[in-house]
Amino acid sequence: GAVVSQHPSRVICKSGTSVKIECRSLDFQATTMFWYRQFPKQSLMLMATSNEGSKATYEQGVEKDKFLINHASLTLSTLTVTSAHPEDSSFYICSARGPGSLAYEQYFGPGTRLTVT
Amino acid sequence: AQTVTQSQPEMSVQEAETVTLSCTYDTSESDYYLFWYKQPPSRQMILVIRQEAYKQQNATENRFSVNFQKAAKSFSLKISDSQLGDAAMYFCAYTTPLVFGKGTRLSVIA
Numbered sequence: 001g002a003v004v005s006q007h008p009s010r011v012i013c014k015s016g017t018s019v020k021i022e023c024r025s026l027d028f029q030a031t032t033m034f035w036y037r038q039f040p041k042q043s044l045m046l047m048a049t050s051n052e053g054s055k056a057t058y059e060q061g062v063e064k065d066k067f068l069i070n071h072a073s074l075t076l077s078t079l080t081v082t083s084a085h086p087e088d089s090s091f092y093i094c095s096a097r098g099p100g101s102l103a104y105e106q107y108f109g110p111g112t113r114l115t116v117t
Numbered sequence: 118a119q120t121v122t123q124s125q126p127e128m129s130v131q132e133a134e135t136v137t138l139s140c141t142y143d144t145s146e147s148d149y150y151l152f153w154y155k156q157p158p159s160r161q162m163i164l165v166i167r168q169e170a171y172k173q174q175n176a177t178e179n180r181f182s183v184n185f186q187k188a189a190k191s192f193s194l195k196i197s198d199s200q201l202g203d204a205a206m207y208f209c210a211y212t213t214p215l216v217f218g219k220g221t222r223l224s225v226i227a
Contacts, residue, residue, distance in 0.1 A: 034214050038160075042219070043208060043220050044215075046214055095215070097213060105150075105213070106215055
């Protein structure tokens, strides 16, 4: 149980375009989802926290107008990188907080590698 | 803000031997959770072990165990009988939303 999927696993886009990454909790309802960014050989940095039906809360230094997060249902959150530039190239990982007694634990998607050319 | 520090960027261990990865954290909370995650080359985050701060007993999961020292805010991971498949990045993390340390790259030597 507690499976999180991400789509796509890899995406290449041209500079100036937008790209959307989907994160789904497959077998549980995730009231809270998190988006992380990981540069090569570095740790995961929390970008934002989203609660179903509410606006996302962004970490300091994360541009909310560039990284649009929508958590429209209990099983789906999306991250849209708008007007992408090469410096946005990174590995993006979503995570969902478990329900009820599992609420202290986060389950991770497999990640999306974004390359902006 | 909570911080997590892993002071060992890289570690290596001989197959079948034991290795300990260090982690310290800073928090003003009294109740929280601590985790160790493994990230293999696939980059999928895998939960290795978790510790609830209100439990004094150290958590164990098969070959993995922790030494949790709440007063010292220390949370080390011990891997016994190391296997080649244990080679990966290991991240220490604090509660939710998870705050991660910088990670320790573990190599296992055959």
